[in-house]
Amino acid sequence: MRTFTTTFINIYERTIPRLVSMILLTVFTLASMVLAVHLTDVQQVKGRIVLVTDKSAEMLPKSSSRLNIAVSAEKPPYSALVEQKYDAYVTIGANGDYQIQTLRDDDYKNMVLTLMKNPDAVLKDSKIPRGVGANIIGFMMMFILIQVFGSLFAFADDKEQEQMRRITAAPVSFGGYLAAHCAYCLSMFLPEYILLIILKLWGFDIGFTLLQYAGLLVVMELFGISFALLLYTLINKPDNASMLGRSIVVLTSMLAGSFYLLSKKNILLDLIIKILPQKQLMNFVEYMERGEAWHHSFSIIYVIAVSAVMFMVSCSVLRMKYMKRV
Incomplete structure (x- = not known):
């Protein structure tokens, strides 16, 4: 316990020169979370429609979560469609049928017609949109995994400067030393969790409970810690390990659909995407939103x-490299 406490405090003392870069990355992560909450509301809207009629508003279709309907006695200029201020103009024919004018294709026209008749209609071939919880996890995932590499700077420096050999030779607990680095990494994500608490208290829909977020964030962060620790262990130069790791994180997070679903219907690419841990985590999060999480616990x-495998490999390599030489 003494090794853990001493190492943990020492890491925080060594954080001061790196404070600015860590704050900037934290700000980016927090901004991505707020953006996820905002975009979840925006993405549900399928169109901004102008209903051109002089009939009483009480007799007309109302705006819904998928269609934003504005009523106007006069048709707006055609340029408003070109400038994308509106997606379609809808007029009511003499027989009560809707007539739709839009610059988009016939599929969109048919969708608007369906939603005008029934706002709750199930659209053909429409995918279930992600909820706010999946969007928050997806948007913050890449930034959190990148941040882990910066949070393990003390471990990387100790290894590069040969301090690791002195640590393993000293009468201290090597497990406590590694645990302190992991605990430090986890503590660096408290701002993100505090933001979730604030959003919840302000009445925003954040998708999951705070306890569920705590579990998901811990799993995500432990994956990032294990991956970063493995690269720092196997690659001698910390800068090379960090650059490689962050590049892999950005690429795999994008492929896993952290920001948007990616599918090129390529068998090989789809197989690669399927085995990515980030993809499996996003699958589990989406199952959670549907209330089916424990039926798909494999993810x-x-x-x-x-x-766990990456962490154990890292520990084994470190023990063989340092402890057996003492």
């Missing part, structure tokens, strides 16, 4: 298992 178990 979260897969992420935990991959993290």
Whole structure:
């Protein structure tokens, strides 16, 4: 316990020169979370429609979560469609049928017609949109995994400067030393969790409970810690390990659909995407939104298992490299 406490405090003291860069990355992560909450509301809207009629508003269709309907006695200029101020103009024919004018294709026209008749209609071939919870996790995932590499700077420096050999030779607990680095990494994500608490208290819909977010964030962060620790262990130069790791994180997070769903209907690419831990985590999050999480628990178990394997490999390599030479 003494090794853990001493190392943990020491890491925080060494953080001061790096404070600005860490604050900037934290700000980017927090901004991505706020953006996810905002975009979840925006993406549900399928169109901004102008209903051109002089009939009483009480007799007309109302705006819904998918159609934003404005009523006007006069048709707006055609240029408003070109400038994308509106997506379509709808007029009512003599027989009561809707007539739609839009610059978009016939599929969109048919969708608007369907929603005008029935706002709750199930659209053909429409995918279930992600909820706010999945968007928050997806938007923050890449930034959190990148931030882990910066949070393990003390471990990387100790290894590069040969301090690791002195640590393993000293009468201290090597497990406590590694645990302190992991705890430090986890503590660096408190601002993100505090933001979730603030959003919840302000009445925003954040998708999941705070306890569920805590579990998901811990799993995500432990995966990031295991991956970063493995690269820092296997690659001698910390800068090379960090650059490689961050590049892999950006690429795999994009492929996993952290920001948007990606599918090129390519068998090889789809297989690669399927085995990515980030993809399995996003799958589990989406199952959670539908209330089906525990029927698909393999996804979260897969992420935990991959993290455990990487962490154990890192520990084994470190012990062989340092402890057996003492």
